[in-house]
Amino acid sequence: MEPLSNRKKVLEQKPMNFWERMYLPAVLKGMGVTIKHFFRKKATVSYPEVARPYSKNYRGLHSLKRDEEGRERCTACGLCALSCPAEAITMISAERKKGEEHLYREEKYAAVYEINMLRCIFCGLCEEACPKEAIYLDGPHVPADYLRKDFIYGKDKLVEERFDLHSLR
Amino acid sequence: MEAIFIIEKLVLIVVVFVLTLVIAMYSTLAERKVAGFMQDRKGPDRAGPFGILQPLADGGKFFFKEEIIPAGAHKGLFIAGPTIAIITACISSAVIPWGQSLQIGGRTVELQVADVNVGVLYIFGVIALGVYGIMLGGWASNNKFSLMGAIRAASQSISYEVAMGLSIIALLMVTQTLSLKEIVAQQEGFVNWNIWVQPLGFIIFMTCAFAECNRVPFDLPECETELVGGYHTEYSSMKLGLYMFSEYINMFVSSAVMSTLYFGGYNFPFMYDLGLSQNWITVIGVLVFFLKIFAFIFFFMWIRWTLPRFRYDQLMNLGWKILIPLAIANIVLTGVITLIKDTYW
Ligand code: SF4
Ligand code: SF4
Numbered sequence: 444m445e446p447l448s449n450r451k452k453v454l455e456q457k458p459m460n461f462w463e464r465m466y467l468p469a470v471l472k473g474m475g476v477t478i479k480h481f482f483r484k485k486a487t488v489s490y491p492e493v494a495r496p497y498s499k500n501y502r503g504l505h506s507l508k509r510d511e512e513g514r515e516r517c518t519a520c521g522l523c524a525l526s527c528p529a530e531a532i533t534m535i536s537a538e539r540k541k542g543e544e545h546l547y548r549e550e551k552y553a554a555v556y557e558i559n560m561l562r563c564i565f566c567g568l569c570e571e572a573c574p575k576e577a578i579y580l581d582g583p584h585v586p587a588d589y590l591r592k593d594f595i596y597g598k599d600k601l602v603e604e605r606f607d608l609h610s611l612r
Numbered sequence: 613m614e615a616i617f618i619i620e621k622l623v624l625i626v627v628v629f630v631l632t633l634v635i636a637m638y639s640t641l642a643e644r645k646v647a648g649f650m651q652d653r654k655g656p657d658r659a660g661p662f663g664i665l666q667p668l669a670d671g672g673k674f675f676f677k678e679e680i681i682p683a684g685a686h687k688g689l690f691i692a693g694p695t696i697a698i699i700t701a702c703i704s705s706a707v708i709p710w711g712q713s714l715q716i717g718g719r720t721v722e723l724q725v726a727d728v729n730v731g732v733l734y735i736f737g738v739i740a741l742g743v744y745g746i747m748l749g750g751w752a753s754n755n756k757f758s759l760m761g762a763i764r765a766a767s768q769s770i771s772y773e774v775a776m777g778l779s780i781i782a783l784l785m786v787t788q789t790l791s792l793k794e795i796v797a798q799q800e801g802f803v804n805w806n807i808w809v810q811p812l813g814f815i816i817f818m819t820c821a822f823a824e825c826n827r828v829p830f831d832l833p834e835c836e837t838e839l840v841g842g843y844h845t846e847y848s849s850m851k852l853g854l855y856m857f858s859e860y861i862n863m864f865v866s867s868a869v870m871s872t873l874y875f876g877g878y879n880f881p882f883m884y885d886l887g888l889s890q891n892w893i894t895v896i897g898v899l900v901f902f903l904k905i906f907a908f909i910f911f912f913m914w915i916r917w918t919l920p921r922f923r924y925d926q927l928m929n930l931g932w933k934i935l936i937p938l939a940i941a942n943i944v945l946t947g948v949i950t951l952i953k954d955t956y957w
Contacts, residue, residue: 464934467815470919477650477918487654 497583502565504582505558507602510548515602516577517556518549523569523578531562532569549575556601560585560594616719624725625706632705636860637667639909643860646913674853682846684754693749694847694854700745701861704738707731708868709793711878711898714891723898724793731792732780735869736773739824742862743769746826746833749855750843761842764924765833768823771931772830776820778939779813782946783873786810796877801884805876812942814874816935821866823931826859828916832924867908868901875904 462468488495497503508516519536537554539547546552567580588594641656641663648655659665681690711723728734743765750762786809787795799805807814823830834842841847844855871877878897888896922930 466930470915473918474914477914480652481646481649483652485649485654486652487648489654489657 502567502570502580503584504560505563505569505578505580505596505601506582507556507598508577508579509603509605512545512548513605514544514546514548515552516548516575517553517573518551518575518577519553519556520551520574522572522574526568526572527563528566528568529562529564531559531564533557553598556598558596558601560596561591620719620721621725624721624723628705628710628725629702632702632861632864635864635905635909636857637671639860639863640670640856641666642909643913643916646910647917650914650917671853674850677849679849679851680846682754685846686752686754689748689752690846691851693745693752694851694858695745696748697742697745697858698854698861700738700742701858701865704735704742704862704865705868707734707792708865708872709796709877710901712890712894714894723894727791727793730790732784732790732795732873735792736777736780739862739866740769740773742824742858745855745858746843749847750833753843753846755846757839757841757845758843761833761835761839761845764835765826765843768826768830768832768927768931771928772820772823772935775816775931775935775939776824778936778943779816779820780873782813782939782943783810783817785943785946785950792872796872796879799876799879801879802876802881805874805879807874810874810942810946812938813946814870816939816942817874818870819930819935821870822912822915823927825862825866825912827863827912829919829922830927831921832927835921837921863909863912864905867905867912870908871901871904877901877904 510516519534521534521536524530524532524534533555534553534557535555536551539550539552565580569578570580585594644666645655645663647653656663656666659669681687706725707728709722709724709727713723714721746765747762750758750760750765753759783806784790786806787798789795789798795806826833832842833839834844836842839845844852847855878894878901880897880900883893883897
């Protein structure tokens with residue numbers, strides 16, 4: 444039959460000669476290899492002390508953003524939940540009362556906003572869907588925990604810290 | 613027998629015993645460290661600085677694990693297995709001369725627990741007993757994998773003991789004595805080490821020592837890829853720990869035996885030319901001896917992380933078709949050379 448590629452190689456299997464059957468030369472050669480590795484630079488990253496930097500487009504924990512006046516941007520439109528392929532997002536919306544203008548930017552806001560981190564696949568579709576630029580996956584990775592319920596992150600963990608823009612000036 | 617003699621020996625026994633256990637303990641850490649370094653990793657370094665508490669943590673873990681004795685197992689022998697393994701491992705260090713003698717307040721203290729005049733035979737006897745622990749454990753488990761492991765251990769140690777004994781005969785033809793103390797005393801300095809007259813014998817002896825200790829590349833009794841865990845498949849908790857531990861003690865003892873028989877034991881180059889007092893020579897000698905032992909232990913580990921395991925037929929071929937003929941040739945060669953030397957020099 445015509446060979447399909449020119450990569451075919453005929454392997455020769457000779458019986459080992461006496462020197463090879465003594466194993467010693469091969470053993471010494473192997474030991475040379477391992478001792479070279481013994482003194483090599485180690486590939487280990489001692490994690491908690493040394494963290495490897497995330498790549499620039501890493502998608503990690505979600506954070507719900509505030510605007511320049513420190514108000515929550517999310518308007519509880521539900522587009523993120525709709526776009527989520529893993530159905531990880533749930534929310535309950537509420538209407539902004541008088542006197543809460545400094546807390547919420549829009550008239551409607553998310554009273555409860557939960558993401559189940561065990562369901563989330565970190566696809567970033569919620570980020571893309573959001574019309575208010577309210578959610579970004581810019582955090583670190585999700586830390587380990589003991590109970591399933593502790594992986595449902597509410598607003599207490601998701602909403603970013605209040606940040607005073609004026610302090611920069 | 614004076615009381616002070618007994619006290620002296622007791623102290624020595626306790627010191628040797630504790631040292632053996634501590635070294636075996638830290639060999640487990642060293643093994644993992646060496647493994648890590650040879651695989652470009654760092655090895656365990658979380659328990660204490662550089663992981664020096666790791667052996668304690670491992671030991672503690674072993675103690676708190678559930679103790680399981682399988683329903684079909686022979687209970688008495690199942691418990692006797694690891695017990696025998698660890699006891700034989702521990703007692704074999706009794707005849708090893710750790711150093712010369714110390715002068716303490718006019719008394720001469722020998723740094724050897726028992727100067728048996730057939731020391732070499734004693735070690736052989738005890739090593740041969742060691743396989744009983746493995747065999748009993750494997751057989752009493754009532755598990756096919758364990759039984760396979762035990763059978764392998766038995767046949768392997770029988771085949772390699774022959775070659776080991778033959779390689780030792782050549783050595784004894786040179787040393788003319790069975791007492792380990794005298795064998796070491798003959799190897800004074802550096803040029804008198806037995807390795808220079810018995811290089812082939814040493815290689816054979818070392819290969820057999822690897823096989824006797826069930827170390828890679830001869831660890832077929834506990835071959836994970838074929839036999840789950842080999843003879844200790846059914847063992848858990850500290851009983852498993854004892855098996856592991858006896859392996860490391862065996863490694864330590866056979867390192868000590870190898871450096872005693874072939875590498876001059878406590879002798880070091882220029883030991884009498886430096887103008888040191890007897891006590892200092894002894895102390896340095898003991899340190900040198902341990903240095904040699906550690907070098908051998910490192911060598912054991914180095915080999916382990918270099919070579920893959922032998923196949924069973926290869927193991928038997930190597931033992932019966934290569935090592936034994938070689939060892940016999942070595943005996944003949946040694947005899948001829950000794951004869952020529954005695955006649956013409
Ligand atoms: S990243 Fe993807 S899976 Fe996770 S919440 Fe957003 S849309 Fe859902
Ligand atoms: S995060 Fe964005 S998409 Fe999701 S509910 Fe809030 S505003 Fe709508």
